[in-house]
Amino acid sequence: MKTIDAADLKDFVKEVFLVMGCTPEDAVQAADILIRAELRGIGSHGAMRLVEYVNLWKNKRVNVRPEIKVINETIGTALIDGGKGFGLIVAPKAMRLAIKKAKEAGTGWVAVRNSYHFGIAGYFAMMALEHDMIGIAMTNANPLVAPTYSKEPLLGTNPIAVAVPAGKEPPFVADFATAPIARGKLDQKFAVGELAPEGLLQDVNGEPVTDPDILSKGGAIKTLGGDKEHGGHKGYCMTSIVDILSAVLPGANFGPLVVPTLGYLAGEKATEDKGIGHFFGAIRIDAFQTAREFKDYMDLWIKTFRKATPVDGKDEVLIPGDIERNSEEKKIEDGIELPENVAKNLMDIARELDITGLMLK
């Protein structure tokens, strides 16, 4: 492990986006999202993704200064074309528009096409909190998940994030892949020779396996719940809904038509790259109750769940967002720990793009 101060890592990431040609404002924004992921303990969506973003740029798959266009809008909605920009640049603008729409129409909803990987969904959902709004963010992604009864992976791990403001309690922030296990977690297990838990993976024939490297062999992640007997068809519904709202609604590449950004996927099946898509929502609390009433009631929800009797061996029932918030407080203090391979990738990028000053201890 190498340790780096959050501000220093953010500076470095910003430099990378600047060298690629992004505007200073966009570079700061992109760095902020990636560093927030690191702070919140979601390293799989943090600095380790930088190599992928640089690859998209080197392969001319992204526009570093995208023309982001509103294609269609109503008082409460918009369709945005991301101009093949980094999701890290397109998504915050889309979420800001959703918040703006919500001020007028009670809720605001923005669908995005022609974008790429946007980092942690939670970042965008949380943007709504300071406006006393519930924030919602989702995206589709590379197809790695097999629908119930399918041999083929057709769906991404398609995350959803929902951030809900509270009063005295910290906000509720759920930010989760709708698939049972993240690709990054499988990689970690593979690296240390561990098997995946039973019931989460299938091989090329749809047979259950625990090999964490199965995705590179034509296998797939099962939907949340696993097989049908365990409710996996509900996970299939959930992940499909994210794909439809994020990709079919705006006209992005959906499911298996997503053009892979990664080596996991065998071939390009899409004839046209309309990017991946996102869907953002903002719900103004005071369109329903007053912010005060709602926040008091949300505090009661949080306290009720936190004080439930935990199972033996656990200190308490957690509220979505607790783990990430604790991580954030700790890492702002102690710095961010990067695995050796991620540190090495960053050093390689620094060398390649001629960026000096990256200090990893």
Added chain:
Amino acid sequence: MKTIDAADLKDFVKEVFLVMGCTPEDAVQAADILIRAELRGIGSHGAMRLVEYVNLWKNKRVNVRPEIKVINETIGTALIDGGKGFGLIVAPKAMRLAIKKAKEAGTGWVAVRNSYHFGIAGYFAMMALEHDMIGIAMTNANPLVAPTYSKEPLLGTNPIAVAVPAGKEPPFVADFATAPIARGKLDQKFAVGELAPEGLLQDVNGEPVTDPDILSKGGAIKTLGGDKEHGGHKGYCMTSIVDILSAVLPGANFGPLVVPTLGYLAGEKATEDKGIGHFFGAIRIDAFQTAREFKDYMDLWIKTFRKATPVDGKDEVLIPGDIERNSEEKKIEDGIELPENVAKNLMDIARELDITGLMLK
């Protein structure tokens, strides 16, 4: 099994609501929802619920002619107080308002408090289809589901339904409890002496069990995914989000504060009955793409998933809504089969309310 023609069962159910004192219009509406559940093969939300509705009425828990009030509204949203009416009466009005709002604001969202069990969520989501809108419906429910690490059941099986219009293909209709197994399915297993699948249930100490009668012994259903290793915390997030949008946002009884309608739950924990809550949404397709573009693309989504290679022993990969649509086509033709105990309950209700003409073969 007893068989009955759908139209005859609908007439009978309508009579029951009329005898309880509902308006003719509301009685027809309530009957339509329950019969639609039967036709779609979701018997757990069909005629077998009638005894529960009658009990709510006998115990003066519902107003059969509720004053349904809009408490707060914007151009795109509304908060409705259901006046302690049957959900079957309150919910369709709320969904119609969401659709109306969407015509103006691109999307419409209506949160409801002071309501009761509304039948199948899919019914309301599907109301949006004929308007070329995506329909969304969710509700909270009696607490039977234990959050990750909790011994106590704090959440309902909190269903979500999403209906998406298509062109030549039938619509996508996902309608699913966010918990891995429905209470009704557990009852069925108990009745025939079957055990529940591994990993779905826990006893009063949070230990894994397969006893389908565990809910009556202080046990709980686990969240979708099961334990944390299998992604159960994502199921916890999902079910919580439904509880927050359906109950905290409108100010209904949330999670463990839901006043039980059923014998499963030991005591009443709520001091005040604000009913359960629902959340409805309508998304106008043409606020994003033209309906034609979207429907063609949605057809492609459906065809792509349907033609995926199925695992051995399965004919095809199903699209959410396929099973229910096939059931509906068959049962309109062949009639609705009611289990003996449900048939007996209906006969008892007929006798008690002095309704003649119920013919069960």
